[in-house]
Amino acid sequence: MNVLMIADVVAREGRRAVLDKIQDLRSQYNIDIATMNAENVAGGFSITPLIADELFASGIDLMTSGNHIFDKQEIIPYIEKNPRLLRPANYPPETPGKGLFVGEIHGYKIAILNLLGRVFMPPVDDPFRAADEAVKSIPENVKIRLVDMHCEATSEKYALGWFLAGKVSAVVGSHTHVQTADERILEGATAYITDVGMTGSYAGVIGMDKNDVLARFTKFPARRAEHAKGDVWICAVVIEIDEETGKANKITRLRLEHQD
Numbered sequence: 001m002n003v004l005m006i007a008d009v010v011a012r013e014g015r016r017a018v019l020d021k022i023q024d025l026r027s028q029y030n031i032d033i034a035t036m037n038a039e040n041v042a043g044g045f046s047i048t049p050l051i052a053d054e055l056f057a058s059g060i061d062l063m064t065s066g067n068h069i070f071d072k073q074e075i076i077p078y079i080e081k082n083p084r085l086l087r088p089a090n091y092p093p094e095t096p097g098k099g100l101f102v103g104e105i106h107g108y109k110i111a112i113l114n115l116l117g118r119v120f121m122p123p124v125d126d127p128f129r130a131a132d133e134a135v136k137s138i139p140e141n142v143k144i145r146l147v148d149m150h151c152e153a154t155s156e157k158y159a160l161g162w163f164l165a166g167k168v169s170a171v172v173g174s175h176t177h178v179q180t181a182d183e184r185i186l187e188g189a190t191a192y193i194t195d196v197g198m199t200g201s202y203a204g205v206i207g208m209d210k211n212d213v214l215a216r217f218t219k220f221p222a223r224r225a226e227h228a229k230g231d232v233w234i235c236a237v238v239i240e241i242d243e244e245t246g247k248a249n250k251i252t253r254l255r256l257e258h259q260d
Helices: 011-028 049-058 075-081 127-137 154-163 210-218
Strands: 002-006 033-037 062-064 100-105 108-116 144-150 170-174 184-186 190-193 198-201 232-241 248-257
Touching (some): 002 011, 002 144, 011 033, 011 049, 011 198, 011 232, 033 108, 049 062, 062 108, 108 127, 127 144, 190 248
Parallel strands (some): 002 033, 170 190
Antiparallel strands (some): 002 232, 100 108
């Protein structure tokens, strides 16, 4: 089976690219399950119920997130009711929503775990301990196991990859919005990439308007950055997984120009 994991989707530009191309991508790469990181889709910060429903209806099966997931308060009641939209599992236990999905999608038993790193990030519980507990809780017959490590530091992502090697099908990194060229299959047949990249406008700085971002570095006070427009690319990986064993056979990195 083939799993599509789309990187941090930023604002309207990234969202439109996914909506326009998701069915083409599913067809071209024979995708069985499509996932994406959705924490930046609403103006670059968080997600709304309307946008979430639109993305699910378009052909996205599961969505992960990160440190911006609750920037828009209206997502709280939605994430409590929809288990296919995840927040980091290592947030405090009383946090709305879940960090681990275990269920059936298109006839495939699948688990997907969302984690947040601790290096240069807001304070959260230990992602390694959370990962260990979550993986141990997944039923043995659920072989397809995906992990999104939303994290700043390359070393922390790579360490988690080795920590879970042989225990999950794939560990992919998100958050930095810059695609890395280190996709590989780790020992134990676990697919890995440090950062899948960004789906959105490359006309600015990691998806945001370059003038607004430059002002934040050179002036004080500066307004909150708006999202950039134009020069849109889709970043993702396609992971080929043996559905009987959950072992990854291949990981392919995608960087595709999107034209309206």
